[in-house]
Amino acid sequence: xxxxxxxxxxxxxxxxxxxxxxxxxxxxxxxxxxxxxxxxxxxxxxxxxxxxxxxxxxxxxxxxxxxxxxxxxxxxxxxxxxxxxxxxxxxxxxxxxxxxxxxxxxxxxxxxxxxxxxxxxxxxxxxxxxxxxxxxxxxxxxxxxxxxxxxxxxxxxxxxxxxxxxxxxxxxxxxxxxxxxxxxxxxxxxxxxxxxxxxxxxxxxxxxxxxxxxxxxxxxxxxxxxxxxxxxxxxxxxxxxxxxxxxxxxxxxxxxxxxxxxxxxxxxxxxxxxxxxxxxxxxxxxxxxxxxxxxxxxxxxxxxxxxxxxxxxxxxxxxxxxxxxxxxxxxxxxxxxxxxxxxxxxxxxxxxxxxxxxxxxxxxxxxxxxxxxxxxxxxxxxxxxxxx
Numbered sequence: 001x002x003x004x005x006x007x008x009x010x011x012x013x014x015x016x017x018x019x020x021x022x023x024x025x026x027x028x029x030x031x032x033x034x035x036x037x038x039x040x041x042x043x044x045x046x047x048x049x050x051x052x053x054x055x056x057x058x059x060x061x062x063x064x065x066x067x068x069x070x071x072x073x074x075x076x077x078x079x080x081x082x083x084x085x086x087x088x089x090x091x092x093x094x095x096x097x098x099x100x101x102x103x104x105x106x107x108x109x110x111x112x113x114x115x116x117x118x119x120x121x122x123x124x125x126x127x128x129x130x131x132x133x134x135x136x137x138x139x140x141x142x143x144x145x146x147x148x149x150x151x152x153x154x155x156x157x158x159x160x161x162x163x164x165x166x167x168x169x170x171x172x173x174x175x176x177x178x179x180x181x182x183x184x185x186x187x188x189x190x191x192x193x194x195x196x197x198x199x200x201x202x203x204x205x206x207x208x209x210x211x212x213x214x215x216x217x218x219x220x221x222x223x224x225x226x227x228x229x230x231x232x233x234x235x236x237x238x239x240x241x242x243x244x245x246x247x248x249x250x251x252x253x254x255x256x257x258x259x260x261x262x263x264x265x266x267x268x269x270x271x272x273x274x275x276x277x278x279x280x281x282x283x284x285x286x287x288x289x290x291x292x293x294x295x296x297x298x299x300x301x302x303x304x305x306x307x308x309x310x311x312x313x314x315x316x317x318x319x320x321x322x323x324x325x326x327x328x329x330x331x332x333x334x335x336x337x338x339x340x341x342x343x344x345x346x347x348x349x350x351x352x353x354x355x356x357x358x359x360x361x362x363x364x365x366x367x368x369x370x371x372x373x374x375x376x377x378x379x380x381x382x383x384x385x386x387x388x
Contacts, residue, residue: 016088031231031263034283035092036169036194037217038209041176041246042236043202044255050095050207050240054215056257062232062261063303065274069255069318071099072325073246074359081363082135087126089362090237090276095130095169097280097295099321099376100366108280109133109167113287116166123147123173134164147317149206153213157220164226166287172213174214176240178206183244194243203244218385231262233279248329252297254322260303262286269303275318326373328358328382335385348385355381 041276043049044067047056052206063203068322084103085092092173109118110133119136120127123146131137132340136205138155141147156170181202185193192201214234221227236256238246246253258274261267265285283298284291286306315330332352338345356378358367 014080025168029228029263030288031286032229033165033226033230033308034167034233034262035217036235036279036283037214038094038169038171038232039175039207039214039234039236040122040171040173041179041238041240041253041257042207042210043196043240043252044241044257045252046207047257050204050211052211054218055257058214058218058232058234059259060272061267062265063261063271063300064272065258065300067255067272068235068258068274068276069092069316069322070238070276071318071362072248072322072359073253076360079360081360082365084129086129088237091127091360092130094237094276094279095275096292097297098292099277099318099362099371100294100368101293101363102298102366103130105294105364106206106292107133108283108292109169111284111291112167112287117163118158119158119163119165120166121152121156122171123149124171127171134169136165146173146177146210149210149213150187151194153216154163156217160217160220160226161224164224167283170217171237174206175203175210176237176246178202179240179244179246181244183241196240196242196244197278202371203240217223222326229263231265231283233283234259234261234278236275239262249326251322254319260300264305265303266305271302273316273319274300274313275314277318279361290335317375321371321375324378324382325358328352328356328378332356332358352381353384 046052049057070090071093073088073090076082092101094107096105107130109128112118113133118134120131120134121138123141124141125142128139131139136159140151152170152172159165159168179196182192182196183194187193192198196203221230235258239253239256241247241250241252275297278300280295281291281297281298299308299311301311335345335349335352339349357374368377
């Protein structure tokens with residue numbers, strides 16, 4: 001075993017690019033391979049604002065969701081989360097297909113392991129805790145010692161050529177890092193200071209380079225005879241604020257584009273809303289494997305040539321959950337300040353800290369059974385401790 005484990009309104013998109021010939025003939029066939037390609041921190045505005053020609057072409061050849069919502073892009077560095085995870089919260093959520101994470105959580109790659117080869121390539125060792133169940137791994141780099149997307153793509157292509165994984169996750173980190181550079185820039189004379197879309201922006205450069213790597217990956221699938229056998233999900237772990245990075249309360253960072261293409265997927269479709277927890281159930285349905293037992297996302301039936309009859313309709317639960325968590329966090333912050341001088345506020349703060357299930361308690365959410373029940377509980381808590 002070779003393992004390297006180290007250290008858009010529609011009118012705004014260009015005219016649809018002609019489908020790959022094989023794609024036009026076999027969209028309702030069954031895929032043999034599946035890939036989730038993450039472009040870290042890709043804004044939902046990217047397909048409109050940037051010349052990402054490969055992602056646009058893939059969107060035209062498949063189904064494109066303008067905004068797919070994930071859990072708030074929090075990255076805890078202390079507390080219960082860090083006992084089980086080393087990445088930000090959105091990343092395990094994608095691979096699990098649920099926000100109701102457990103301390104013994106199983107991930108989609110384990111639906112294939114060990115009988116079918118799986119591979120994982122990412123230029124950040126922060127993803128090591130979700131690396132379980134991959135036969136082949138390349139994890140390298142950190143905030144202090146960055147490794148760039150070229151290395152991730154090198155190993156992704158190497159795994160593809162030599163091992164033909166049934167499932168692969170590829171995570172390109174540089175775009176998100178570019179957004180953080182914009183956010184952190186202090187010089188007011190720099191045009192892209194807190195403006196990721198400005199001339200010379202490192203965010204734009206990284207996003208366009210990630211698109212070039214996507215094109216390289218698609219060409220390699222073609223040369224290996226796998227393009228018409230491979231199901232592709234191209235998306236992000238979280239979005240990006242226009243000022244850069246992904247602050248907790250920046251709604252722009254809650255959602256990202258999602259492009260689905262390959263066997264069994266309808267071509268030329270466009271929808272406004274999806275959720276990142278929908279990726280795993282859809283992938284497992286098309287690949288004929290069981291998703292993690294607690295996966296709660298829906299199969300993206302509207303994107304499929306032959307959808308299951310029982311697929312539920314979409315509600316905007318994740319968007320509502322994010323807003324509730326943001327509001328709860330803001331209310332707690334306000335109470336902390338008031339508690340410095342008010343005994344009544346101090347009592348209400350103690351109550352909300354005891355009863356509100358925010359992101360700091362995400363690994364206990366599953367005790368509520370469903371997201372709806374969790375939200376109902378948290379709303380009652382916030383209503384109860386609101387100023388009288």
